[in-house]
Amino acid sequence: MKISRILFLLAVLLTAGLGYSQESEGEETLSLESGPISSQFDYVAKKSGNYRADGVRYEVVKEANLYKLRGNVLDSIAAFNKKTSELNSTISEHETTITSLNKKLEETTTNLEAVTEEKDSMSFLGILVSKTTYNLILWTIIAGLFILLGTFIYKFRNSNILTQEAKQNLAELEVEYEDHRRRALEREQKISRKLQDELNKQKKAK
Template identity: 55%
Template sequence: MKHLRVLFTLFLLTQMGAVFAQEEESEPADKSLKGQFEELERKSTNYRSGNGVAYEVMKLSSINELKANIFDTINTANKNIKDLSNTITANEAEIEDLNSKLQETTNKLNSVTEEKDSISFFGALISKGTYNFILWSIIFGLLILLLFFIYRFRNSNFLTQQAKSALSDLEEEYENHRRRALEREQKISRQLQDELNKQKK
């Protein structure tokens, strides 16, 4: 029975060892360079020389594999750097192209805005503010001329009315004077005729 217990214990221990070994193997290995160095260090063995200097003993195949992985990583990094450099160059060219298109669009927008804010006046392109100033100056000038001519017309009309009134008064006075002169002349003619008639008698 003792043997059976020992066998059973041995069986359990071997099974547990196998389970632990599987767990260690099933652990995902760190594939980064740091992880590979740590794995290499973990798998290395110690050696102490006769004079007491400690050495780490590593398999040459593991070192060669690590070396190949390092060169592969460096080549991949260089390729990534080259790809990124090409991408940066392409992006810079695209940015330059977009900047030139943006500048062209901005120039066109400024031109359209200037045309929109301007009016062609006698063939010259002037701003709306200047156009409004010129237009209102002309209107104001014409209004002043109109007021001046209205003033002159009223003044002339007043003078004309005065002249007509004076002429009417003068004509009336002339007519009165002519009538009186005619009456006087007739009176004098009668007197003369009477005197002539008296002398003939």
């Protein structure tokens, strides 16, 4: 009986707000065999009678209709629970799919970053460095080679100048040596002639 009263109160609450609107919308086929639960409550309420006793109004509901409505409510709840379970399973599958997609997206992002870094990098002595660093190292080496080349050219020119000066000094020294040797030879010849003259004079004097 408590269940009957609870269901009756639910029927009254549901039908109270819907009675006038349904009447204004026109006649509607009410049944316990089909339609939403709200219309089934309307059907039970419509088929119920009422009476007064001791100044209190009572609603009389057919027990078969009450049990039928109870079964329909339980079936609706079971269907709702089944649908909820199916939705939870679908949500779980979607969450698994989203997790898998997020993992793949993470891997793809990591691979893309690696490819981008490799694209923006150069290998120098087996070490992967950025293009900016690579260009800096390359131009530093080129600048160093130019400095070494300039130093070599400078030293070569200085050496060439020193060599030319040494050759010129040697040529001048050779000229001086030849001049000195010639003068020495002339002095030697003069002395030899004088000595010979003296010898000839001494021979004549004897």
